[in-house]
Amino acid sequence: MASVRQVQVTVDCADPERVARFWCEVLGYVVPPPPPGFKDWGAFDRSLPAERQGSAFACVDPTGAGPRLFFQRVPEGKVVKNRVHLDVRVGTGLRGDERLAALESEGDRLERLGARRVQLLRADGFTESCLVMQDVEGNEFCLD
Known part of the structure; x- marks a missing residue:
């Protein structure tokens, strides 16, 4: 039997820090501490060569669960639908109008953070x- 491995989800984007901070707000994630020897x-970032500055940013679940x-800068913009997306579980166990109310409420909150309803x-x-949405750079995700 194979052992369980940790998973990192990587997202290509234009502005890694902006997108990472959006997802921190969506999921309750935090920015991890900087590498040893750096105050922030x-x-x-300023220690990197100019072409690497701003090229990546990450966020983590503070519980470790x-x-x-990981968000990495790529030169090309998004042009087609994601092949993989995140489902943000806000209506688990809810049905009917109660589920729709939970989806709408969270959708409203995320729109204020820059998300867009699809x-x-x-x-x-x-x-x-479920409610299909896009993050601040147009990456699709679902509230379900």
Whole structure:
């Protein structure tokens, strides 16, 4: 039997720190401490060659339960739908109007952080309702 391994989710983006800080707010994640010898991430970033400054940022679950999220700068912009996306579980165990209210409430909060609503997918007898959204750079995710 294979052993369980830790997982890091990596997101390509234009502005890694901005996107990471958005996801900190969405998930309750935090920015990890800077490497030893640096008082903050800004000092670490300034120590890098100019072309590497601002090229990456990360956030972590303060409880250690969730995966680390790593954001890396890439030169190309997003042009198609994500092949992988995050589902943010805000309606677990809820059904009907109660679930829709939870999705709408969290959707409103995330819009104030810069997210954009894409589509509300209503329950169809097989799956429950979910709200498709985009983060501050257009990466799709679901509130479910």
